[in-house]
Amino acid sequence: MSNQGKCNLCDGASYDPVSSVDRHGAALNTVICVGCGLVQTHPMPNEVEMAEFYRLEYRKRYKKTPTPPMKHIYRSGHRCLARLEKAKAHIKANMRAVDLGSGAGEFVFLLKTRGLQAQGIEPSEGYGGFAKNTLGLDIQIKPIEEAEVKEESLDIITAHHVIEHIVDPLKSLSTLAKWLKPGGKILAEVPNINSRMHAPSRRFHFAHIYNFSPETFVAVGKKAGLGVEEVQIEPGTGHIFAVFTKNGQDNVQMDLEQGLLETRNILRKHTEFSHHLSAYPYSRFFNNLRRPFREKSAISGQTDPKELLQHIYGSD
Numbered sequence: 001m002s003n004q005g006k007c008n009l010c011d012g013a014s015y016d017p018v019s020s021v022d023r024h025g026a027a028l029n030t031v032i033c034v035g036c037g038l039v040q041t042h043p044m045p046n047e048v049e050m051a052e053f054y055r056l057e058y059r060k061r062y063k064k065t066p067t068p069p070m071k072h073i074y075r076s077g078h079r080c081l082a083r084l085e086k087a088k089a090h091i092k093a094n095m096r097a098v099d100l101g102s103g104a105g106e107f108v109f110l111l112k113t114r115g116l117q118a119q120g121i122e123p124s125e126g127y128g129g130f131a132k133n134t135l136g137l138d139i140q141i142k143p144i145e146e147a148e149v150k151e152e153s154l155d156i157i158t159a160h161h162v163i164e165h166i167v168d169p170l171k172s173l174s175t176l177a178k179w180l181k182p183g184g185k186i187l188a189e190v191p192n193i194n195s196r197m198h199a200p201s202r203r204f205h206f207a208h209i210y211n212f213s214p215e216t217f218v219a220v221g222k223k224a225g226l227g228v229e230e231v232q233i234e235p236g237t238g239h240i241f242a243v244f245t246k247n248g249q250d251n252v253q254m255d256l257e258q259g260l261l262e263t264r265n266i267l268r269k270h271t272e273f274s275h276h277l278s279a280y281p282y283s284r285f286f287n288n289l290r291r292p293f294r295e296k297s298a299i300s301g302q303t304d305p306k307e308l309l310q311h312i313y314g315s316d
């Protein structure tokens with residue numbers, strides 16, 4: 001295949017096909033770059049198409065309910081506490097932080113309760129508007145490249161399941177690097193194409209333009225001029241959590257060639273059949289089964305999203 005244009009990571013232009021359907025069985029072409037192993041959508045949508053997707057998708061979702069249901073806020077609040085655990089070693093009160101793709105604002109809200117000066121950047125009007133108007137947060141409702149952030153003004157940027165949605169991650173990471181003070185950090189989590197924890201048929205999603213491995217994720221950060229202080233594979237999900245630094249520690253070296261072989265191996269061997277023989281799908285099923293009971297009692301009587309979040313986050 002040659003009409004993909006240049007690979008965002010290695011500038012190569014040679015790709016092998018990986019899949020022709022998304023997780024719902026709809027047409028979606030996914031390819032792997034033979035130069036670096038970066039798995040990506042083919043053809044690459046452009047930034048205008050993606051901006052339109054977020055605007056329309058979220059407007060559709062919010063047509064009936066102008067605010068997220070309380071059980072979504074409850075779940076998201078708890079997920080944010082887990083995110084904070086991972087971020088804890090890198091943040092302090094009074095730091096200036098931006099949460100990228102801040103959604104309904106739950107993480108920005110949490111950072112503020114811990115004393116940070118936090119704001120959000122969010123492309124969708126539905127979520128962003130809720131965070132701004134109902135939670136009273138400082139949110140810029142625009143794509144990254146249009147956001148107004150002073151150069152060298154931030155200590156921390158958090159990006160939780162965001163970078164896989166970006167059309168040009170190299171350009172966007174370079175933009176983020178400009179916003180960081182020297183020594184500033186980007187705490188980023190993305191799904192892991194090399195994880196065996198997700199059903200192969202669920203692997204590809206229209207909005208996930210890039211399917212990173214630990215190797216390709218580290219490499220794109222370095223190409224954007226960032227150091228890599230640490231990389232963790234999340235035990236429960238297999239997701240990749242990386243700490244990128246500006247003029248800071250650069251402790252992680254990874255071999256792209258090795259990552260490419262591993263990705264090819266996973267794509268070949270990790271079939272639907274072998275997945276269902278492993279324990280992962282079942283433990284997930286039972287966890288999901290227990291969830292509604294806990295939630296119902298926790299949110300009963302709660303009607304104010306702000307109060308619910310304050311309750312979950314405590315005062316610490």
Ligand SMILES: [Zn+2]
Nearest residue numbers: 007010033036
């Ligand atoms: Zn490449």
